[in-house]
Amino acid sequence: MKKLINEPADVVSEALLGIEAAHPELKIDHASKVIYRGDAPVSGKVALISGGGSGHEPLHGGFVGPGMLDAACAGEMFTSPVPEQMLTATKAVDGGAGVVHIVKNYTGDVMNFEMAAELAAAEAGIDVVSVVTDDDVAVQDSLYTAGRRGVGVTVILEKIVGAAAEQGRPLAEVADIAKLVNANGRSMGMALTSCTVPAAGKPTFELAEDEMEIGIGIHGEPGRRRVPLAPAKEIAEMLVEPILSDLPFTSGDPVIAFVNGMGGTPLIELYLMYNEVARILGGHGVGIARSLVGPYITSLEMAGCSVTLVKATDDLLALWDAPVNTPALRWGV
Amino acid sequence: MSETATLSGLNAWVREFAALVDEHKEELTRLDSAIGDGDHGINMERGMAAVLAALDGAETPSSAALLKNVGMTLVSAVGGASGPLYGTFFLRLASACGEVTEVDADTFAKAVRAGLDGIVARGKAESGDKTMYDALAPAADALDEALAGGSSLRAALEAAADAAEAGRDATSPMPARKGRASYLGERSVGHQDPGATSAALLFRAAASVLG
Numbered sequence: 001m002k003k004l005i006n007e008p009a010d011v012v013s014e015a016l017l018g019i020e021a022a023h024p025e026l027k028i029d030h031a032s033k034v035i036y037r038g039d040a041p042v043s044g045k046v047a048l049i050s051g052g053g054s055g056h057e058p059l060h061g062g063f064v065g066p067g068m069l070d071a072a073c074a075g076e077m078f079t080s081p082v083p084e085q086m087l088t089a090t091k092a093v094d095g096g097a098g099v100v101h102i103v104k105n106y107t108g109d110v111m112n113f114e115m116a117a118e119l120a121a122a123e124a125g126i127d128v129v130s131v132v133t134d135d136d137v138a139v140q141d142s143l144y145t146a147g148r149r150g151v152g153v154t155v156i157l158e159k160i161v162g163a164a165a166e167q168g169r170p171l172a173e174v175a176d177i178a179k180l181v182n183a184n185g186r187s188m189g190m191a192l193t194s195c196t197v198p199a200a201g202k203p204t205f206e207l208a209e210d211e212m213e214i215g216i217g218i219h220g221e222p223g224r225r226r227v228p229l230a231p232a233k234e235i236a237e238m239l240v241e242p243i244l245s246d247l248p249f250t251s252g253d254p255v256i257a258f259v260n261g262m263g264g265t266p267l268i269e270l271y272l273m274y275n276e277v278a279r280i281l282g283g284h285g286v287g288i289a290r291s292l293v294g295p296y297i298t299s300l301e302m303a304g305c306s307v308t309l310v311k312a313t314d315d316l317l318a319l320w321d322a323p324v325n326t327p328a329l330r331w332g333v
Numbered sequence: 334m335s336e337t338a339t340l341s342g343l344n345a346w347v348r349e350f351a352a353l354v355d356e357h358k359e360e361l362t363r364l365d366s367a368i369g370d371g372d373h374g375i376n377m378e379r380g381m382a383a384v385l386a387a388l389d390g391a392e393t394p395s396s397a398a399l400l401k402n403v404g405m406t407l408v409s410a411v412g413g414a415s416g417p418l419y420g421t422f423f424l425r426l427a428s429a430c431g432e433v434t435e436v437d438a439d440t441f442a443k444a445v446r447a448g449l450d451g452i453v454a455r456g457k458a459e460s461g462d463k464t465m466y467d468a469l470a471p472a473a474d475a476l477d478e479a480l481a482g483g484s485s486l487r488a489a490l491e492a493a494a495d496a497a498e499a500g501r502d503a504t505s506p507m508p509a510r511k512g513r514a515s516y517l518g519e520r521s522v523g524h525q526d527p528g529a530t531s532a533a534l535l536f537r538a539a540a541s542v543l544g
Binding site for chain 1: 362366369370371372375376379408409410411412413414415416417418455456510511512513515516517518520
């Protein structure tokens with residue numbers, strides 16, 4: 001294992017010290033491992049909280065700030081944060097208009113956020129609405145799985161819903177927009193290499209030089225199938241076609257297209273992939289209204305990418321374009 | 334041989350579980366790497382170390398106080414799915430054992446059943462889903478059955494630990510239907526479930542020090 005770390009056990013807490021040093025506009029609660037926007041709580045505004053295991057940076061801490069999240073709770077590496085963290089954050093950001101919890105659909109995340117929401121209601125009477133993202137088409141949504149994983153849509157959702165909250169829209173409307181974005185979004189990912197959790201010290205799985213894994217999540221867990229390595233244009237087909245067959249796009253529907261890097265793939269390859277994705281979408285008559293390219297929801301140093309498509313409306317596009325000022329996404333400010 | 338679970342017995346149980354988790358943490362992580370995300374041993378070891386630290390610094394005058402401390406510490410130190418599930422198990426166990434210093438065998442068996450119900454309520458797992466439930470449920474059944482047949486608490490816990498280990502072994506051929514392993518579908522077949530493996534340790538620990 002070659003990593004820029006001191007001790008494996010200190011990676012999360014020392015990264016939080018770095019975020020604090022680099023971003024004085026944020027507030028960090030080191031004991032609870034929560035990142036807050038500097039002016040939280042914002043009175044009268046619906047507050048947005050997300051969180052999850054660490055190792056997916058910039059998700060979620062890099063998306064804290066005006067126009068996006070009010071707080072992000074950092075768990076241990078690839079491990080959901082605990083209820084106390086979300087409870088602390090919920091009490092700290094509540095500006096009297098209610099709180100939305102944005103939860104990626106993983107068994108642990110759902111359970112810990114659920115316990116936190118129960119405690120927030122019981123201890124402080126705070127109105128919490130939980131929205132679960134489950135956009136990964138690699139997982140069959142059936143009684144026989146934990147349901148689809150929350151992946152790339154989470155980034156798009158946090159941006160759009162953050163803008164809606166910033167505009168002062170009420171809790172029910174903000175939560176409905178979040179549910180709409182999730183319902184309109186689908187993702188599919190692939191890996192060229194595994195990743196190494198610092199405390200484990202060795203790669204979570206092994207992939208040969210000439211193999212790739214299709215249908216991976218964001219925790220170094222193996223995917224649906226292992227296939228021989230192929231050119232980018234074929235990989236793009238393997239990612240985009242399952243999305244299009246799962247979420248029928250009518251010709252002319254505007255979409256937000258997001259090509260995400262898993263952490264170890266350079267931007268030049270992501271743009272190459274974006275070109276392939278755009279070509280396939282063009283062939284289906286799907287118009288790209290907005291794009292996002294880069295490593296935004298990662299799996300440590302895993303090489304690979306994911307593709308996310310969100311069917312947009314004029315309102316969703318206007319919210320996407322609204323100003324945002326966070327460490328990882330910043331425009332219009 | 335005592336026919337009850339005393340306060341010091343429960344304390345020893347938790348410490349023995351911590352020792353077994355520490356001893357098996359690499360195995361738990363290896364099993365989790367195959368069908369999960371490779372951190373079950375790391376997380377359980379961190380959680381049980383926090384439990385030992387919490388017990389060393391706390392006054393726990395009753396079974397309920399002791400077990401509640403264990404449950405709350407696990408909920409706040411483990412994360413993932415294991416934290417809420419093991420935490421809920423100990424919190425339900427605490428309520429069912431009550432503010433006493435000695436728990437008789439039948440009450441202990443009822444408390445185990447309450448803990449199992451708590452896990453089902455939180456995790457919604459059923460038999461055959463390839464989860465910790467597949468080790469815990471047969472253990473609870475074996476405990477009830479052995480006590481009904483007149484066994485001592487120690488002998489009943491031995492039977493429960495054996496049943497938990499048989500349940501753990503039976504998870505290997507199952508396709509996972511809950512948790513991260515379920516994303517693998519049929520590819521999870523042939524791998525023993527890490528949660529069922531740590532759950533079997535919980536009963537092995539009980540059988541070696543309780544009763």
